Amino acid sequence: MTAASTASAEVLIPSSPSEAIEAFGDGDGIVVIGGGTILMPEIVAGRLVPERALLLSRAGLDAIIREGGTVRIGAGTTLEAVAAEAPEPLATAARQLADPEVRRQATLGGNISTISDGDLQAVLLALDATVRHTGSGGERTEPVASYLRRFGGDDERLALEFGFDEPEAGSYTRLDRPHAHPYTYMAVTAVRAGSATKVAAKGASPGCSRLPAVEQALADGASPEDAAARALDDAEPFDDALASAWYRSRVLPTLVARALADL
Amino acid sequence: MKAVGARFPRYDGLLHVTGRTRYVDDFKVPGMLWCRTLRSSIDSGRITRLDTSRAEALDGVYAVLTHEDPDRNVVGHLEDLGVPPDMPLLAEDEVRHKGQLIAAVAAESEERAQQAVDMIEVDYEERQPFLDIRKAFDPDQPQVTPDGNVYFYDPYDHCRVRKGDVDWAFEQADVIVKGCYRPQAIEQAPIETQAALAIPEADGKMTVHSTTQAMYFSMGIVAKFLGVSLNQIKFVGGTVGGGFGGKVDTAVEPIAALLARKARRPVKYRSTREEEFLALWTRAPWHIEIADAVSRDGWILGRRTLTLHDAGAYTGFSAYGAMKHLHHSAGAYTIPNVFMNSYVVYTNHVPTSAMRGFGVTSVSFAVETHMNRIAGELGISPWELRLKNGNRIGDLTPTRVKLEDPSTVPTILACADAAGVELPSEYAQMTPGERSGELLPEHLEDQLGKADAWRNR
Amino acid sequence: MRLMVNGAEQEVDSGPLASLLHVLREELDITSPKAGCQQGGCGACTVLVDGKPQRSCLTPLASVEGAMITTVEGLGDAGELTAVQQAFYAKYGAQCGYCTSGMMLAATALIDATNGDGVTRQEIEEVMGGHLCRCTGYVKIIEAVEAASRGETFDLEELRRAGTAGGEETMILDTGGQS
Numbered sequence: 001m002t003a004a005s006t007a008s009a010e011v012l013i014p015s016s017p018s019e020a021i022e023a024f025g026d027g028d029g030i031v032v033i034g035g036g037t038i039l040m041p042e043i044v045a046g047r048l049v050p051e052r053a054l055l056l057s058r059a060g061l062d063a064i065i066r067e068g069g070t071v072r073i074g075a076g077t078t079l080e081a082v083a084a085e086a087p088e089p090l091a092t093a094a095r096q097l098a099d100p101e102v103r104r105q106a107t108l109g110g111n112i113s114t115i116s117d118g119d120l121q122a123v124l125l126a127l128d129a130t131v132r133h134t135g136s137g138g139e140r141t142e143p144v145a146s147y148l149r150r151f152g153g154d155d156e157r158l159a160l161e162f163g164f165d166e167p168e169a170g171s172y173t174r175l176d177r178p179h180a181h182p183y184t185y186m187a188v189t190a191v192r193a194g195s196a197t198k199v200a201a202k203g204a205s206p207g208c209s210r211l212p213a214v215e216q217a218l219a220d221g222a223s224p225e226d227a228a229a230r231a232l233d234d235a236e237p238f239d240d241a242l243a244s245a246w247y248r249s250r251v252l253p254t255l256v257a258r259a260l261a262d263l
Numbered sequence: 264m265k266a267v268g269a270r271f272p273r274y275d276g277l278l279h280v281t282g283r284t285r286y287v288d289d290f291k292v293p294g295m296l297w298c299r300t301l302r303s304s305i306d307s308g309r310i311t312r313l314d315t316s317r318a319e320a321l322d323g324v325y326a327v328l329t330h331e332d333p334d335r336n337v338v339g340h341l342e343d344l345g346v347p348p349d350m351p352l353l354a355e356d357e358v359r360h361k362g363q364l365i366a367a368v369a370a371e372s373e374e375r376a377q378q379a380v381d382m383i384e385v386d387y388e389e390r391q392p393f394l395d396i397r398k399a400f401d402p403d404q405p406q407v408t409p410d411g412n413v414y415f416y417d418p419y420d421h422c423r424v425r426k427g428d429v430d431w432a433f434e435q436a437d438v439i440v441k442g443c444y445r446p447q448a449i450e451q452a453p454i455e456t457q458a459a460l461a462i463p464e465a466d467g468k469m470t471v472h473s474t475t476q477a478m479y480f481s482m483g484i485v486a487k488f489l490g491v492s493l494n495q496i497k498f499v500g501g502t503v504g505g506g507f508g509g510k511v512d513t514a515v516e517p518i519a520a521l522l523a524r525k526a527r528r529p530v531k532y533r534s535t536r537e538e539e540f541l542a543l544w545t546r547a548p549w550h551i552e553i554a555d556a557v558s559r560d561g562w563i564l565g566r567r568t569l570t571l572h573d574a575g576a577y578t579g580f581s582a583y584g585a586m587k588h589l590h591h592s593a594g595a596y597t598i599p600n601v602f603m604n605s606y607v608v609y610t611n612h613v614p615t616s617a618m619r620g621f622g623v624t625s626v627s628f629a630v631e632t633h634m635n636r637i638a639g640e641l642g643i644s645p646w647e648l649r650l651k652n653g654n655r656i657g658d659l660t661p662t663r664v665k666l667e668d669p670s671t672v673p674t675i676l677a678c679a680d681a682a683g684v685e686l687p688s689e690y691a692q693m694t695p696g697e698r699s700g701e702l703l704p705e706h707l708e709d710q711l712g713k714a715d716a717w718r719n720r
Numbered sequence: 721m722r723l724m725v726n727g728a729e730q731e732v733d734s735g736p737l738a739s740l741l742h743v744l745r746e747e748l749d750i751t752s753p754k755a756g757c758q759q760g761g762c763g764a765c766t767v768l769v770d771g772k773p774q775r776s777c778l779t780p781l782a783s784v785e786g787a788m789i790t791t792v793e794g795l796g797d798a799g800e801l802t803a804v805q806q807a808f809y810a811k812y813g814a815q816c817g818y819c820t821s822g823m824m825l826a827a828t829a830l831i832d833a834t835n836g837d838g839v840t841r842q843e844i845e846e847v848m849g850g851h852l853c854r855c856t857g858y859v860k861i862i863e864a865v866e867a868a869s870r871g872e873t874f875d876l877e878e879l880r881r882a883g884t885a886g887g888e889e890t891m892i893l894d895t896g897g898q899s
Contacts, residue, residue: 011736013782033737033780040778041759044739045535046377053737057783099850101773101826102760180850181761272809272879279817280805280824282752282792289751453854454756454764454818504754504818505854536757 011053017074017160020059026136027156030054034076034107037098038114054158061109061160069166075109075131075159082108082120089170089189093123096174098181109159112144116151119184122208123172126189126200129164133157148208167191171262173255174202177242185242186251190259195219199259203243204235204252211235214256228257275502284502287458287472288533295460296325296369298522298532299376301383302542303358303365306392306611307405310356310385315366318379323371326526327379330355333521334490340513340579343483349408350577350614352488352517358387359407359576360613362542369522369530392611396550396571399608407576407609414574414582414607421607422586424661427600427709429556432565435706436556440637444553444629448573449546450539451618455504457543458533459516461523464497469520472499476510488517489524496520508617512544512579547584547615547622548573551629556600557637561648564706565600568592572622574607575614580621581607588622590662594630595671596649597658599710649675650690657697659710669695721785725750726794736782741765743781744791752792752821756852763851766822767791773826773847792821795828801876803868804828810874813864815855823851827865839869 012030014020024030031050033039035057042048061076064085071087080103083095097103097111097119111118112131124144132141135157150157174187186203197218199211213233217226237248278284315327330336330353339348354365366383370376393405399412406412416422433439460472469489475481475498482498489496503510519532534543549572556565572588574581589605620627638645653671660666672695679686698707723730725748734743741758744750744767756764758777765777768790796802804827807813814820830839830847844865853861 009735009737011782013736035778036780036783037760037775037778040739040780043737044742044758044777045537046374046381050737055736055780055782057780098760099763100847101763101766101775101850102778104772105774105778180763180852273812273814275817276809276812276814277880279814279820280792280801280809281796282821284817285751286754286818288755289745291746291749451854453816454762454852455754455816456756503816505816507854533755536759536761 009050009053011055013055013057014059017060020054020056020061020158021134021139021160023054024134024158027158030156032056032113032158034110034114035078035105037102037106038110056107056109062107066166070163071166072161072163073108074161075107075113077108079103079106079108079111087166087170089167089172089191090120090123090127093120093172093174093187093189096172096182096184102181108162112148112162113157113159116148117202117207119174119187119202121148122187122200122202123189124162124164125208125210126170126191126198127164127167128193128198129162131159132161132163133159145210151207165193167193169263171259173258173262175243175251175255183242185240186248186255188252188255188259190256190263192263197260197263199256201231201235201252201256203248204231204237206236206238209234211256218260224260225257228253228260231256278502286455286502286504287460287474288455288531290460290472291531292460292462292529295529295531296371296522296526297373297376298367298369298519298530299373299380300364300368300518300532300538301366301380301385302538303354303361303363303387305358305387305389306361306394307407308358308387308389310354310358310365311388312384312386313365314384317382317384318366318368321370321375321379321382323375324368324379325371325528326369326522326530327383328367328369328518328522328525329353329365332525333488333517335487338484338487340484341583344583346578346582350579360611362538362613363576364518364542367518367522367532369526369528394610394612396548396573396608396610399571399606405611407611412609414578414609416582416607421604422589423605424589424592424601424603426659426661426663427565429565429567429600429602432556432600432706433567435558435564437559438557438640439554440557440633440640441554442552442629442633442636444549444551444632446549446551446625446628448548448612448615449618450543451505451507451509451546452539453503453505453507453509456534456536456539457510457512457515458531459519460529460531461516461519462529463523463527468495468497469523470497470499471516471520472501473516474503474506474510475500475513475516476503476506476508477513480511481513481516484513485516485520489520507619508546508621509539509543512616514543542613544575544579544614544616546618547575547581547625548612549588549625549629551626553629553633555598555633555637557641559641561641561643561651562704562706563596563598563637563652566593566598566603567601568603568605570603570605570626571608572605573612573615574609575612576609577614578607579614580616581614584615584617584622588626590660591623592626592630593661594627594634595654595669595674596630596634596652597654597707597710598652598661599659599706601661603661644686646675646679646684646686647690650686650693651702655695655698655702657711658707671695721781723781723784723789724787725789726791732781734781736780738781739777740767740779740781740784740789741776744776744789750791750793754818754821756818761852762819763822763826763848764819766825766851768825768829771829771832773822773829790825792824795824802828803871803873804831804865806874806876807864807868807872808861809876810879811864811867812860813856815853815860819851819853823848823853823861826851827868830865831869834869836869836871839866841866844869
């Protein structure tokens with residue numbers, strides 16, 4: 001590992017996963033930079049002035065392992081690699097993010113850990129994924145669902161690896177604002193595993209969430225259309241710069257129906 | 264030599280493709296300082312306290328600029344044309360829009376300048392902002408300026424165009440077609456943000472490298488803020504990295520020049536993308552109401568319009584923009600009887616300005632949408648409606664300009680062709696030639712020759 | 721810290737979290753990458769890192785230590801332009817020029833990776849999709865990349881003559897017998 005310092009920042013640059021874990025320690029007062037696509041604009045603009053930073057670009061943590069029906073993806077894996085090698089629907093979701101240059105740099109861990117509404121969060125929720133992470137008290141594995149609820153909390157964790165079972169089938173459908181970087185304001189992921197179908201959405205409520213009423217209706221034998229109509233049971237549509245609550249409430253059932261039809 | 268219609272290579276193309284074009288931000292001089300700005304975080308309010316002392320004391324800070332520094336702090340962009348100046352370069356006792364400039368810092372690096380900006384203390388007493396132009400005439404709305412929310416075009420509170428007998432047209436009409444159109448603000452968003460590099464010279468003169476689209480105009484503005492004559496300033500322009508109207512506003516040059524004078528060092532002010540979007544001027548939002556008196560066979564006999572131009576918090580170029588808009592409010596069509604009013608309305612939005620057809624693009628959107636609405640209500644082809652009413656040689660515009668070479672007819676025919684629309688032969692064969700026969704109904708006969716009579720009156 | 725920029729080794733002093741864009745422009749005076757937005761949204765700062773296009777504004781310096789950086793200054797000069805540069809010049813792919821460097825580097829990487837074989841319009845749109853141009857509407861840019869991918873070359877001498885025509889230069893235009 002090399003350590004470099006400037007007048008304002010001490011930057012740790014681990015060259016292996018174990019160095020990264022050691023450097024992160026209990027995470028107190030450390031800013032973790034994966035690909036940099038989310039945090040660099042903040043640093044350049046002077047809005048974020050890290051005193052200590054952990055730069056993961058050489059730390060490895062970027063393996064995608066598919067064996068025995070399970071999938072493990074390192075948190076440092078770029079979205080380009082996720083798009084190329086991960087199973088569906090994760091690959092399709094990653095392929096539609098930002099643009100090829102940003103995907104080459106941005107990491108899965110960053111999309112899950114740095115912002116509260118990363119496009120891939122709902123996909124991992126539908127996959128019932130777990131995350132192995134480290135920090136105070138050492139390594140732990142927990143569901144991504146509970147990990148996401150940490151946003152804004154004090155317990156700093158460093159995501160190391162995501163894991164889930166290979167789904168039998170998956171679909172991903174979304175709406176975005178047309179732009180060079182298509183900003184997703186709503187996306188629905190559906191995954192079939194065993195006899196269950198799991199459905200999660202970004203933009204139905206602030207952040208990302210599962211849609212249990214839809215899942216229950218499907219389990220009870222409802223048609224995809226009837227199940228999709230239940231999507232609003234678990235939604236708290238909201239206004240933001242990309243879409244109004246009114247619009248979200250009207251397109252959500254349609255998107256769910258589309259995701260189920262594509263499954 | 265035939266140049267029109269020929270394809271010449273771009274004169275600066277070789278420099279562009281070799282990365283050698285020098286834009287303002289590519290210039291650097293020894294001892295150069297960087298600028299960052301403090302801008303209002305609220306839409307409207309009084310400034311109750313402004314304390315720059317901690318910023319001034321910070322290491323690496325060479326100058327902090329406030330409203331006390333310019334020779335004249337209030338300079339009107341169109342004051343030489345009689346439009347009263349109203350906008351302070353740096354806010355003094357009040358702010359009227361989010362992003363309004365309050366202070367600027369010159370420091371050894373952008374980071375240090377930003378740190379200093381963050382140390383400036385400012386307190387506001389917030390006021391209710393006025394944001395919806397549609398409410399300009401409602402009582403009890405917040406007042407943006409001490410003189411109200413509407414710009415005064417002496418002797419009216421609006422600019423106007425009158426022609427013919429609009430009451431006659433509305434009495435004759437088979438159908439009155441009404442529409443309301445609200446094109447929104449658009450940021451010009453050039454890829455090159457506005458930038459200036461001001462260099463104080465040994466003889467007391469000031470050299471300013473500028474991204475302006477309007478060299479002499481910007482030079483005059485800077486001279487006024489500095490309180491010097493034009494021969495004390497040298498402006499260096501050159502290749503502009505996109506402007507689209509937004510770079511006539513001279514937003515960064517005065518700040519760089521005043522900071523350079525105060526610091527006695529060269530200062531570069533490269534506005535950030537956030538500033539471009541939040542604080543620098545945009546194309547105006549509009550509220551455009553159109554009512555047309557239309558005959559069942561597709562003649563537009565008369566038009567009434569009431570349009571509200573959102574000037575934002577200060578006049579800027581709006582007095583001119585609204586007038587230009589008004590003169591184009593009949594679109595590319597000949598309407599013999601018009602009664603058109605346009606109001607410049609102040610709001611607590613960022614001031615608005617030029618963008619690709621200043622005021623005209625917005626009303627063209629409204630007029631063309633309205634043409635389709637008329638066609639829909641009459642149940643006739645929108646192509647035929649446009650061709651029938653389209654400007655022809657000898658027609659008079661609402662401002663009584665006699666058209667000599669109008670392009671409406673060939674343009675619409677080209678559009679129909681590109682869209683694969685087959686028109687009946689009497690329309691497909693149409694030319695812009697003078698009106699006659701069925702294309703010269705009684706209500707249009709009057710206008711021919713009127714321009715000459717009017718000019719010779 | 722060491723960087724290889726356009727084939728030359730450079731020693732740089734900026735901090736490890738400085739953006740590569742800042743290092744290139746402010747420290748090394750390599751100004752073809754532009755600070756269009758400094759948040760990864762416009763593509764004007766794109767450079768090649770080990771041959772692949774990357775936003776230099778989003779790239780912390782420490783993450784590219786030892787990497788090969790290529791900017792437009794390293795592509796060719798006015799005497800010997802690459803196929804991409806020629807096509808952007810001859811096919812009007814550059815207007816104000818501010819987005820041009822990033823556009824050309826993204827196109828260069830695409831054509832280098834495929835040798836230009838069978839590059840489709842869809843691939844060009846995908847690869848260049850994050851690059852904003854406010855002047856041209858993209859048509860000329862895409863046409864230029866298509867021409868470069870087909871290996872089209874242009875007689876720059878003739879283009880230059882046309883650019884300076886009007887004096888004693890021989891015009892290449894059909895002037896219809898008038899002069």
